[in-house]
Amino acid sequence: MKQPSPALLLIVACSAEDVRRSSDMMMSSLPEKSVTTRFAVNLPEETGRHSTPWTDSSKVGDTIFYTRGRVITTVSINTDSVWTTRPPDRLTLGLPNGPFGLPPDSLCTLGYTGTTLPVVASSVLQRLERTRHCGARTVATIRRHMLKDSTGNLSVSATRTELATWPWPGVCSRVKDSTIIAFLIGDDVTATEWGPAPVATRLAQWDTIGSLIQARCPDAPVVIRALPTQLEPRSSWQWVTTAWAQYTGPRRHGTPEKFLATEVASAKRQRLGLVAGVNLLNGGCGPAETGRCLPDIPGTTLPGTKSNLYQMSAAEFIYYKTVAMSEPYVCASVDWSWGPNFRSDFHGRSEIRSAAKALAVTAARRQLADCVQR
Secondary structure, rough: OOOOOOHHHHHHHHHHHHHHHHHHHHOOOOOOOOOOOOOOOOOOOOOEEEEEEHHHHHHHHOOOEEEEEEEEEEOOOOOOOOOOOOOOOOOOOOEEEEEOOOOHHHHHOOOOOEEEEEEEEEEEEEHHHHHOOOOOOOEEEEOHHHHOOOOOOOOHHHHHHHHHOOOOHHHHHHOOOOOOOEEEEEEEEOOOOHHOHHHHHHHHHHHHHHHHHHHOOOOEEEEEEEEOHHOOOOOOOOOOOOOEEEEEHHHOOHHHHHHHHHHHHHHOOOOOEEEEEEEEOOOOOOOOHHHOHHHHHHOOOOEEOOOOEEEEOOOHHHHHHHHHHHHOEEEEEEEEEHHHHOOOHHHHHHHHHHHHHHHHHHHHHHOOOOOOOO
């Protein structure tokens, strides 16, 4: 390559010196916090290079800074790894599946993807964040005693007072990103513990409580943990969107297929979505001598939470749950209940852990249904 003349080198050197002096004078007028960042790339000698002309300008106050130079680039790029990231705007799991009342930390360790979360204002946002971190969804629940007045009866006014304490902006954001799939506002709706009001009056109260949720988070699913057939005495639901079909074994409900078909038909008549689960702790058919078990689906002698009731066997767990999760209308499968809350080691049984893993595969492959069907 032809060497530049001494005269040209002298001109370039003088020009560079003038630029440095001008730069020093201008930089002295900049704020003290200005920072000049330099980037250096050390290229292997054997790597080919080429230059790309580069110019830029910037303005500080009434002064315009002009720069010109060259970008030194390589002619080859070695890619060591490739990866992508996706913002978690919305969970893309299959059917939410798991036991009622499972603590968020246990979601991570046991691999379940659905549960319920009683709302305590001071801790709910942290627990929801943990639930989402574990890749799960939950049903936010009004605590049972907060639904009652001082006399122990179901009360819209008492519920309104409780809901006023919730951190709604954060809670509603978890509805939008699908961490909360529904709000559970009531359980055992026909039980006498809610007061002496007729069932029709009580159902109207539940619907009004549903409106309190909808006023805070419009269009959020609102569920009552009651069979659709128990909700039919109310001719039309305005605010409650979803019922809950819990199968409590052949002793009480016959075959799971017949039970679910009846409840799905009722939910459709009322234009209600449907959560379906099983009674893990008291829904077993028991030992063979009881004569209550379905053919080829043996039970267990393990006691439930009450006398003459039994936990489900692994065979029952898989069969009953598979029936529930195979129904396309079902939007979540949450079971009663998390054993340790009732001094039961149901989820600690090795055969149940194995069954749960098999059911998790079925749930993950299930297309997600909507808990609002109107």
